[in-house]
Amino acid sequence: MLGLCAATCAAISAPSFRTTFASTAVGSFSRARRAGGTVAAGHARARFLAGRLGISLRDSRMRAGLRQADVAERARLSQSFVSHLERGQGRDTSIETWAIVAAALGEQLAAFLEHVPGADPPRDVEHLRRQRLVIEVAARGAWQAHPEFTIDDATLRSRAIDVVLLRPVQREAIAVEVWDLLTDVGAAMRSLEGKVSTLARRLAPVGTGSAGWIVRGLWVVRGTQRNRTILADFRPVFEARFPARSSEWLRALTDPATAVPGRDGLCWTDAKATRLIAWRP
Structure with a gap:
């Protein structure tokens, strides 16, 4: 056995x-x-x-x-x-x-880890969400949207505006810059001014200067605690640079009969980028 x-x-x-x-x-x-x-x-x-x-x-x-x-x-x-x-x-x-x-060289080394390209959302997904929000809201006001609008001719690395909104019949244009994170605020303000001026020249017929088009700038800022603190701490600076009331801007974006405000403006978005919120009601 x-x-x-x-x-x-x-x-x-x-x-x-x-x-x-x-x-x-x-x-x-x-x-x-x-x-x-x-x-x-x-x-x-x-x-x-x-x-x-x-x-x-x-x-x-x-x-x-x-x-x-x-x-x-x-x-x-x-x-x-x-x-x-x-x-x-x-x-x-x-x-x-x-x-x-x-x-x-007066520079600093920057580094980060990013997902390998695949099924994950793009790294700039929060920026894209706010661009989408601007386009969807502005559609109610009969604005034509042009995301990532390049403004420099014949250059390899043209400057671009996050979203350009146009109402050709009224000859109105808005250069919308989306800010997820406020870093160098002074440079960003100067950049907007330059982009607005360049956009006005691009839209104007040859030989007429910028006459005929009303071109304004609008900042759309992600409403994080950090960004809100920066705007609160330096409120006089932001009020001087963006004097128009946000409520006027929101009406102009959503109502075809409301003209674009006469001065540049600033609006918040909520954390999920589902709505635009007035900064100065």
Whole structure:
């Protein structure tokens, strides 16, 4: 009986062992392949980013009118190493060294993690939601919407207005700039003024200047606690730059019979970008 049991167990266990071993081996091989693919993708991304950083370094240096030797001296590096970085070969360079090189140019190193392209929403989804909100609200006022409207002719990197709204019959136009996060407020205000002026020139018939079109600027700001605090702390600045009441702007956006206000304005959006809210009722 003992011999029979041993033989029976051997007959049963041997194939089972082989199957288990094979499954384990295949699983380990698959995990190794996945791990290898991850590492290879990481190496490829590092090479790409090193190339982008090298181009950015070279462009920043040339804008500043500096030589590689000048940057090297400020960063306490060799000129050949700066050249090495500019050629996109800084993949193994530490983050600290990149930050020092950026500081030598009066710049700062910026970094973030982002989702790999796929099923996830785009990184600028909050911005897109507010553009959509502006377009939907303005449709009630018979405005024609043109998102990401470029305003500079014959340039590789034209400035763009987030949404341009037009009522051709009334010859009215609005340059809408959407702000999810207020950072350099002064630069943003100057940018709006320049875009409004350029848009007026683009719309005007040749030889007539800007006559005939009324062009105004409108900020649409995401109503986060941080943005609200900034507007509260510097309210006199914002009131001077955006003197029109938000209630006037909301009527002009939603009522075809209401003319665009005579001065630039500012409105909030709620957190989910479902409605425009008056900043100065």
